[in-house]
Amino acid sequence: MAVEKNLGSKIKQIRISKQVSPEQLAERTNLDVKLIKKIEDEKVVPSLAPLIKIARALGVRLGTFLDDSDQLGPAIVRSGGQEKGVRFTSQGSEAREHLNFFSLAFDKAGRHMEPFIVEIEPSEQSDYMLSSHEGEEFIYVLEGQIEINYGKDVYLLNPGDSIYMDSIVSHNVHAANKQPAKILAVVYAPF
Structure with a gap:
């Protein structure tokens, strides 16, 4: 990538x-x-x-x-066209779980939301560190099962399930049952 x-x-x-x-x-x-x-x-x-x-x-x-574009009009990404991606760890630099982000709006300049397809690779251990940041997130499960630690609560989401959450609440999104998962995530982070 x-x-x-x-x-x-x-x-x-x-x-x-x-x-x-x-x-x-x-x-x-x-x-x-x-x-x-x-x-x-x-x-x-x-x-x-x-x-x-x-x-x-x-x-x-x-x-x-993540982008290099100055396009002000709409950004269309055709199926399979999520060429640009970035790999994040789900926590610190020593993390065992990785998230592969594929931007769905890399051609759109001046956007306020960041839509991604995210492939979540499972972790062998369950020491999920919670993180928080300003903004909001919308997650829709496409494949597999994900678990979301959100504050003191834990949510298990299956394909077709979604969650809309405030990112300021400490959270962690990870694959459930040590199986890979894929989600559509839209992140809004004001600046």
Whole structure:
């Protein structure tokens, strides 16, 4: 996935263009400066929550890290056309579960929502760390079964089930029963 290789360098490019040092970005995001440098050097693939914090601190949309388009009209992605993807870990850099994100709007500039098809690879262990970020998420299960830890509650969703949740509540989305799953996720993160 080409975007994964460019994610860190794009973050670094935007940070430099905004004249923000790695230390300033760490302070604005509440992230360790070592983590920011590892992300920028492509040594670590961040989870979605830190990426949203970085986007917000730099004053850009989350999609800015994922797209190169200036198209203002509608964005159409034909079946099988989710070419651009990025791989996130579901938690810290040592995570065993991975989420493969395929953008459904990479050609749409100025968007406020981020729609993705997400392939969720199962984890062998169940030490799911909860994370939170500003905004809202809508998830629709396409294949497999997912489990969502949301605050103190746990929800099991099957194909055809959906959930709309506030992202500020600590949460974790992962594959259930150690089987892969696929979801449609729409993330709204204000900046």
